[in-house]
Amino acid sequence: MPDLSKPYDVLVAGGGNAALCAAITARQHGASVLLVEHAPRAMRGGNSRHTRNLRAMHEAPMDVLTESYAEEEYWDDLKRVTGGNTDEHLARMTIRASSGVFGWMKQAGVQFQPSLTGTLNLSRTNAFFLGGGKALVNAYYLTAERIGVDILYDSEVVALPMRDGVVRQVEITHKGFPATIAARCVVAACGGFQANLDWMRQYWGDAVDNFVIRGTPFNRGRLLRNLLDQKVASVGDPTQCHAVALDARAPKFDGGITTRLDSVPYSIVVNRDAERFYDEGEDVWPKRYAIWGRLIAQQPGQIAYSVCDAKSVPLFMPSVYPAVVADNLGELAEKLGLDPVKLRATVARYNQAVRPGKFDNTKLDGSATEGLDPPKTNWARSIDTPPFTGYPLRPGITFTYLGVRVSERAQVLLEDGRPAANLYASGEIMAGNILGRGYLAGFGMTIGTVFGRIAGEEAARHARN
Amino acid sequence: MQETDALRDARHELEVCNACRYCEGFCAVFPAVNLRRAFSAGEVSYLANLCHGCRGCFYACQYAPPHEWGINVPRRLAQVRAQSYAEYAWPPALARAFERNGVVVAGAVAAGIALVLLLTVGFVPDAALYGAHAVVPGAFYRVIPLWAMQAVGLVTFLFSLLALGMGAARFWKDAGGRGKITLAAVAAALHDVATLKNLGGGGGGCNDNSERFSMRRRRLHHAMMYGFLLCFAATCVGFFYDSFLGWAAPYPFFSLPVLLGTIGGIGLLVGTFGLFAMKLVDDPMPAARELLGADVALLGLLFFAALTGLALLALRGTGAMGVALAVHLGVILALFVTLPYSKMVHGVYRGAALLRSAIEKRAGVG
Numbered sequence: 001m002p003d004l005s006k007p008y009d010v011l012v013a014g015g016g017n018a019a020l021c022a023a024i025t026a027r028q029h030g031a032s033v034l035l036v037e038h039a040p041r042a043m044r045g046g047n048s049r050h051t052r053n054l055r056a057m058h059e060a061p062m063d064v065l066t067e068s069y070a071e072e073e074y075w076d077d078l079k080r081v082t083g084g085n086t087d088e089h090l091a092r093m094t095i096r097a098s099s100g101v102f103g104w105m106k107q108a109g110v111q112f113q114p115s116l117t118g119t120l121n122l123s124r125t126n127a128f129f130l131g132g133g134k135a136l137v138n139a140y141y142l143t144a145e146r147i148g149v150d151i152l153y154d155s156e157v158v159a160l161p162m163r164d165g166v167v168r169q170v171e172i173t174h175k176g177f178p179a180t181i182a183a184r185c186v187v188a189a190c191g192g193f194q195a196n197l198d199w200m201r202q203y204w205g206d207a208v209d210n211f212v213i214r215g216t217p218f219n220r221g222r223l224l225r226n227l228l229d230q231k232v233a234s235v236g237d238p239t240q241c242h243a244v245a246l247d248a249r250a251p252k253f254d255g256g257i258t259t260r261l262d263s264v265p266y267s268i269v270v271n272r273d274a275e276r277f278y279d280e281g282e283d284v285w286p287k288r289y290a291i292w293g294r295l296i297a298q299q300p301g302q303i304a305y306s307v308c309d310a311k312s313v314p315l316f317m318p319s320v321y322p323a324v325v326a327d328n329l330g331e332l333a334e335k336l337g338l339d340p341v342k343l344r345a346t347v348a349r350y351n352q353a354v355r356p357g358k359f360d361n362t363k364l365d366g367s368a369t370e371g372l373d374p375p376k377t378n379w380a381r382s383i384d385t386p387p388f389t390g391y392p393l394r395p396g397i398t399f400t401y402l403g404v405r406v407s408e409r410a411q412v413l414l415e416d417g418r419p420a421a422n423l424y425a426s427g428e429i430m431a432g433n434i435l436g437r438g439y440l441a442g443f444g445m446t447i448g449t450v451f452g453r454i455a456g457e458e459a460a461r462h463a464r465n
Numbered sequence: 466m467q468e469t470d471a472l473r474d475a476r477h478e479l480e481v482c483n484a485c486r487y488c489e490g491f492c493a494v495f496p497a498v499n500l501r502r503a504f505s506a507g508e509v510s511y512l513a514n515l516c517h518g519c520r521g522c523f524y525a526c527q528y529a530p531p532h533e534w535g536i537n538v539p540r541r542l543a544q545v546r547a548q549s550y551a552e553y554a555w556p557p558a559l560a561r562a563f564e565r566n567g568v569v570v571a572g573a574v575a576a577g578i579a580l581v582l583l584l585t586v587g588f589v590p591d592a593a594l595y596g597a598h599a600v601v602p603g604a605f606y607r608v609i610p611l612w613a614m615q616a617v618g619l620v621t622f623l624f625s626l627l628a629l630g631m632g633a634a635r636f637w638k639d640a641g642g643r644g645k646i647t648l649a650a651v652a653a654a655l656h657d658v659a660t661l662k663n664l665g666g667g668g669g670g671c672n673d674n675s676e677r678f679s680m681r682r683r684r685l686h687h688a689m690m691y692g693f694l695l696c697f698a699a700t701c702v703g704f705f706y707d708s709f710l711g712w713a714a715p716y717p718f719f720s721l722p723v724l725l726g727t728i729g730g731i732g733l734l735v736g737t738f739g740l741f742a743m744k745l746v747d748d749p750m751p752a753a754r755e756l757l758g759a760d761v762a763l764l765g766l767l768f769f770a771a772l773t774g775l776a777l778l779a780l781r782g783t784g785a786m787g788v789a790l791a792v793h794l795g796v797i798l799a800l801f802v803t804l805p806y807s808k809m810v811h812g813v814y815r816g817a818a819l820l821r822s823a824i825e826k827r828a829g830v831g
């Protein structure tokens with residue numbers, strides 16, 4: 001247990017990738033550092049423990065990254081997914097910095113591996129961590145301990161009382177008991193608020209009771225709320241979150257990557273009334289992956305069912321839960337808890353609307369329905385080959401977009417535009433500055449790493465001056 | 466392979482792995498998992514024996530305890546591995562030797578020493594057994610005749626080889642279809658055995674008792690394995706000298722068999738002692754209690770084989786030589802007899818699993 005009566009140069013709120021990068025960097029710059037992690041040791045690491053890669057710019061093959069991924073292409077990708085909801089200066093700065101983080105990461109113990117099976121499409125843009133995000137987090141904690149970062153688990157930073165843009169002290173709970181710590185500088189790196197269902201309820205109503213939170217239950221947004229209540233400038237739409245379609249049997253929290261389901265483009269998706277509600281074949285799955293959470297959240301009971309036949313099963317990655325399988329559609333409906341008559345009717349209507357086409361799962365094949373509302377515009381094939389397969393789906397929340405506005409030096413900005421004197425931010429709590437909408441695989445880890453290091457260095461420098 | 470609770474648990478966890486795949490870079494198990502969508506009992510057994518127990522996947526697992534799924538792949542696979550040793554034992558009636566393997570192996574050592582000692586005391590005149598011996602050719606045979614050593618050694622060793630071979634054949638068949646055995650695959654498998662690449666955890670080594678990686682287990686296992694092979698080579702050279710060249714043991718210190726045996730013996734002592742000590746400090750979470758008895762028994766057996774061998778070397782010019790020789794040969798007898806009924810079988814199944822993995826890597830699942 002570290003001595004909490006002495007002042008620290010830098011206190012880092014959070015325990016994931018962004019927090020660790022900030023803590024290690026600040027310590028490397030000579031500051032005394034305390035890292036305050038809400039989770040117990042065994043569940044440390046925030047959402048980073050569920051990640052697997054980092055998106056990095058590179059001009060030529062580099063380490064495990066193939067070919068090249070230059071700044072302009074990276075920026076185009078970001079512009080496309082955010083619909084321009086980004087800050088070009090901060091974004092380009094992050095992109096450029098992403099090519100230079102490898103040496104530092106490796107020195108801090110992170111190991112990389114070639115792109116995983118089934119993710120070859122990412123081998124050019126994303127560097128995978130050997131063993132995934134928890135292994136990365138483990139490596140960073142080992143390094144942090146080795147170089148003398150003090151670590152408090154089971155501890156949440158609950159408030160940073162500020163006066164005139166200066167954080168005066170740090171209020172935490174440690175194993176449930178309140179405590180106050182003095183720190184010259186603070187780095188806020190404690191994620192979004194997606195695990196705070198009461199906060200989410202303000203925007204989504206009681207639908208949140210049917211949401212699945214894909215990551216840590218410890219991202220409660222308590223510090224974010226505290227900062228926004230103190231005239232810190234906010235960024236990002238508070239009502240928005242990244243939501244994907246998950247297997248409905250997923251645990252409420254921390255189900256991570258294995259509960260995702262890629263069956264949608266090769267299925268029809270019906271709601272609890274056994275009715276279709278959106279074009280399942282609108283676009284290739286990676287591009288449509290993240291709209292289905294919202295679509296399902298808007299359906300009654302926030303539940304949907306992906307239904308396909310034996311032809312489609314080999315085409316997608318199964319989720320970790322066994323498929324619901326039946327020899328006929330009526331039986332499948334019963335097993336899924338749907339009205340068999342309605343499901344048969346929906347499938348029959350769909351089958352009649354399917355127009356002959358050349359099915360090709362590797363591209364937009366134009367095999368579509370005709371006279372059906374909503375249509376299925378690609379990969380439409382009759383559902384007629386038993387056994388029939390179904391999966392229940394729920395919205396799975398990955399992260400929220402609301403955050404604090406920051407400068408290029410990771411300083412937290414106040415509503416009047418001035419930077420706070422001794423408060424910095426990194427990771428999901430400020431990612432909305434750059435990723436204001438949409439999603440780009442591995443970009444959250446890039447933002448966390450780049451801004452974590454900037455925040456750590458700036459905080460250490462400021463504290464020691 | 467029988468469907469058991471342990472096997473079903475392991476299969477379930479492999480299905481979780483298959484939906485995650487983060488650990489693909491650690492070892493040969495996960496690429497082999499990714500080649501499959503379903504896992505027959507024989508395939509689970511194959512994967513269980515392919516696992517070297519480096520624990521990298523346990524510490525990296527986002528679903529490890531206290532996560533509600535409690536995924537613990539190294540433990541589950543070790544539990545299946547323990548059952549597979551009994552499953553493939555030949556003759557099948559002796560599968561029970563794996564039920565309480567620590568007791569069985571320890572009992573065999575005690576019985577081996579007692580038997581050889583009783584026989585020597587009964588048949589060898591006191592003067593030959595307890596008198597001071599000069600280190601001259603044939604000195605050992607005055608205590609235990611060469612024909613007896615060779616006959617017992619050959620019979621037990623050849624039977625054990627047969628039993629190990631039958632076990633390997635049953636294991637191989639159980640894992641199902643596969644591609645062709647190619648020279649490249651054999652070379653790759655031999656390379657993996659010789660380097661223990663899969664105890665490398667993708668570069669950093671194993672996790673012993675924390676997230677920290679270390680090469681300790683790999684190096685100690687190298688000391689033990691190469692120590693064992695050197696000792697075995699010493700035995701073979703000695704056998705060749707005696708049987709074909711007429712050079713009778715004991716041999717001078719600076720002779721091939723004695724040098725091989727001495728270096729090998731020291732390697733065995735270091736390796737077995739170190740691996741035993743690691744068992745005392747390792748995190749027990751990713752290990753299987755079911756294998757602990759067999760693990761410790763084999764480490765003990767090899768340790769005493771080396772210790773008694775080196776003791777014999779030290780005492781061979783004294784009046785204690787006769788007893789030292791009897792004790793050493795008693796331990797070696799137990800080693801030969803229990804080869805197919807001790808944890809020694811892991812080497813055979815692991816090697817076969819590595820060969821299958823090398824074949825799959827080149828050709829996919831058969």
